[in-house]
Amino acid sequence: MTSLLLRNTRPMGAAATDIAILDGRFAATGTPLPEGAEVIDCEGAILAPGLVEAHTHLDKSLLGLPWYRNEVGPRLIDKIENERAVKVSLGLHPQVQSERQALLSVSKGTTHIRSHVDVDTEHGLAGIEGVAETRARLAGIVDIEIVAFPQSGMMIRPGTAELMDAALSAGADVVGGLDPCGIDRDPKAHLDIVFALAAKHGKPVDIHLHERDALGAFSMELILERTKALGMEGLVTVSHAFCLGMADRAAAAALTEALAEARVHIITTAPASTAVPAVKELAAAGVLTGAGSDGIRDTWGPYGNADMLERAMLIGLRNNLRRDDELALAFDICTRGGAAIMALPGYGLAPGDRADAVLLTGETLAEAIVTRAPRPLVVKGGRVVARDGAALRPAP
Amino acid sequence: MTSLLLRNTRPMGAAATDIAILDGRFAATGTPLPEGAEVIDCEGAILAPGLVEAHTHLDKSLLGLPWYRNEVGPRLIDKIENERAVKVSLGLHPQVQSERQALLSVSKGTTHIRSHVDVDTEHGLAGIEGVAETRARLAGIVDIEIVAFPQSGMMIRPGTAELMDAALSAGADVVGGLDPCGIDRDPKAHLDIVFALAAKHGKPVDIHLHERDALGAFSMELILERTKALGMEGLVTVSHAFCLGMADRAAAAALTEALAEARVHIITTAPASTAVPAVKELAAAGVLTGAGSDGIRDTWGPYGNADMLERAMLIGLRNNLRRDDELALAFDICTRGGAAIMALPGYGLAPGDRADAVLLTGETLAEAIVTRAPRPLVVKGGRVVARDGAALRPAP
Known part of the structure; x- marks a missing residue:
């Protein structure tokens, strides 16, 4: 599953919107997602690249x-x-x-x-x-x-x-x-x-x-x-x-x-x-x-x-x-x-960029930095890899 | 309630022991507590003065x-x-x-x-x-x-x-x-x-x-x-x-x-x-x-x-x-x-000192500093005032 809809998120602290991820990359607004793609309510959290x-x-x-x-x-x-x-x-x-x-x-x-x-x-x-x-x-x-x-x-x-x-x-x-x-x-x-x-x-x-x-x-x-x-x-x-x-x-x-x-x-x-x-x-x-x-x-x-x-x-x-x-x-x-x-290809939040991203808690980016609350969500290539401050894969 | 037994705690990171608080002050080892005094299992956490x-x-x-x-x-x-x-x-x-x-x-x-x-x-x-x-x-x-x-x-x-x-x-x-x-x-x-x-x-x-x-x-x-x-x-x-x-x-x-x-x-x-x-x-x-x-x-x-x-x-x-x-x-x-x-009277963990103290998570004091995990317990005059990183009294 690397297609995903991030509902109600604020890219870099801007106004709330829905962000679609298709086949591991950010999609243009309005791109239809496959049947059954997961929808995650971001509750207004800031979306930033990883x-x-x-x-x-x-x-x-x-x-x-x-x-x-x-x-x-x-x-x-x-x-x-x-x-x-x-x-x-x-x-x-x-x-x-x-x-x-x-x-x-x-x-x-x-x-x-x-x-x-x-x-x-x-x-x-x-x-x-x-x-x-x-x-x-x-x-x-x-x-x-x-x-x-x-x-x-x-x-x-x-x-x-x-x-x-x-x-x-x-x-x-x-x-x-x-x-x-x-x-x-x-x-x-x-x-x-x-x-x-x-x-x-x-x-x-x-x-x-x-x-x-x-x-x-x-x-x-x-x-x-x-x-x-x-x-x-x-x-x-x-x-x-x-x-x-x-x-x-x-x-x-x-x-x-x-x-x-x-x-x-x-x-x-x-x-x-x-x-x-x-x-x-x-x-x-x-x-x-x-x-x-x-x-x-x-x-x-x-x-x-x-x-x-x-x-x-x-x-x-x-x-x-x-x-x-x-x-x-x-x-x-x-x-x-x-x-x-590191010359990472496709780094960012624009359509076509790789869906490597993190949700941050805060009214602004500055508040996210000073409070450093646990990250609600981390996605890598459109796949959820961490939630609520914990990686999904257990450490050895 | 300002009498309390802190069970299984490590004062300043030392070996685990039980610490009694009587009438808001740390008591000597073995001091009997009043009937019904609360007992808190500290699970080996470090005890430090506030x-x-x-x-x-x-x-x-x-x-x-x-x-x-x-x-x-x-x-x-x-x-x-x-x-x-x-x-x-x-x-x-x-x-x-x-x-x-x-x-x-x-x-x-x-x-x-x-x-x-x-x-x-x-x-x-x-x-x-x-x-x-x-x-x-x-x-x-x-x-x-x-x-x-x-x-x-x-x-x-x-x-x-x-x-x-x-x-x-x-x-x-x-x-x-x-x-x-x-x-x-x-x-x-x-x-x-x-x-x-x-x-x-x-x-x-x-x-x-x-x-x-x-x-x-x-x-x-x-x-x-x-x-x-x-x-x-x-x-x-x-x-x-x-x-x-x-x-x-x-x-x-x-x-x-x-x-x-x-x-x-x-x-x-x-x-x-x-x-x-x-x-x-x-x-x-x-x-x-x-x-x-x-x-x-x-x-x-x-x-x-x-x-x-x-x-x-x-x-x-x-x-x-x-x-x-x-x-x-x-x-x-x-x-x-x-x-x-500040010339605080009775500050410390010795018998007779005021029971103003905090539990810290970590194997050592140094680990407590670098990890800064939520404090399991804070007591003031022997009364619990915060648990698990949250003050018991709500903020205005």
Whole structure:
């Protein structure tokens, strides 16, 4: 059953109407539905396209396990090394964990996920294989894009680049990267490998860049140079990009202009404790921006609930967005922005678009963000996949 | 009925036990309860003392009204002037609005509230009278402390100081103040009036200080000087105190030491978009720290749900608290810290303490913070006031 009539719903908060879904796609007003198509009374709830989780780590969540007592050290490398060890000591199962988290996302109205998945010389492709299996199991419930992610570094751990190559052959969709200076200590070599893998496999790039200030700006320049040299405009994303939060706003503005020119995208998680890209500045410059939860309940930290409406709120709080038009920007980042970065075909609410959508409770989109009530309904390809805040498929 | 047996509950996450409440207070283990005392199976939930909302504005919430479309200008004074006007245009009723917000707090497990309440020459004491009426109506459900708050300035609006004096005579518990430089343009006169009112009425002080960097540090020095000169150590609080987030960490550390020495307290809302006091630095220096939601769903901004567990999460996110012992600090600020600042008698879970408490769902306190599930039970003076996330008394 992928034909459906959503009665009495308000697309993006507009006036109430009836929305028909035919064969998994939104239909033009007045399109007749097949005999016996389900009719759902939406009771005036807002209809929005599915939320887009554009940056998370499905393979490493500890959801469903006993509480993990976090006593990890403060440095980035402490967290990376602790995680590799804990995966073994807890016997963490990437397939099970990724299915748990993905279904939590579904319950919150997310219809598309981009997940970075660890590739390293200790765990090989176990993460990639596990998340790929979850992707297959959840086909028709949520779309999952896999980024091969060298979490432990490539240059500092020989053999990783070969594993990245194998991961991309095995079905990873995007080439990941990580702090070319801060972690890998050799920015030229790191980025040359990332972009060579992208060229070899014909796949886009999404690089974690936590490096601050001038250091991060330097790495970002190297990314921009390679993007233009290889004609990869529109295919490269920088996640986090904390350097854009640098105190030197003129330098940040120049870098932002360069991103717009090369059509390099930004994905933010809007953390409150560090400098971050200013989403209004990115929007003004025309830089495509998406958002994600980052790790959810993992060895890095206990936070996260996979709710991209909560992420919109956190983007709003971080960027001091108070006006309704400003909250609309936060919502756009958590929907259309991520979808455009992932180049999702047929994303939206127009006739012909794929019926991947969520009902939101609230008088306005802004109210939906600040109240974050359980989602009454989530549909994927016209099929109901969650109701009243719960995914229909039980988690493993 | 203020005697009660809480069966199978885990005080602060410790091993499960039974906790008796006799005549509104926690009783020693084994104390016999009166015939017919209610027994509640807590199913292993964590028992904590009631959450403490130490900084909010009960009189100005728009809860329960149609969505307020925020199109307000960016400056502080834009928001202040817009609010005075909107109170009239919406016919905002301080009693009704404060009761709505206070009952929302109760539903989340808050048992004590410190509310700043506007006093100005346009609205006079209407806010104070409205919140005082709510305080009387909700006696036995939640305790409300009223701060007379010159939101629109005192020196720049003649007549306000006299109204502040009248508010304190009429039942306000605390003398408020606001940006002696930034808003009132005359820091000496502003603070001299605040402290003179405190001396006259024998009441403590709680001053909003949004001023940044060196300006805020200057105002804070003036507050410290008056605190010591008047022997008011332990009776003065600075809310927000953004200047403690200044880039010059040595200057912030010196100021923090001075706060500790004068026993001046800090209340934070941990906003993500501006510099804030670092809670670990305050704790290390011995500065008593509480927390609050600030305005909830008002003309200043749409955020807030009165959940002090969410505030603990936001404190954690803002201060990069990831370890369990760090989340314990965030929880402490949202409970014991605010209680100590408000000098609440008998606050805690020890025998003899007032039975103001909340059940939390989670394996640990940290899990309770990150999941923020509806509170199974809230008790005030041993009386059940909320169950399963809903206050028993209906909101107006």
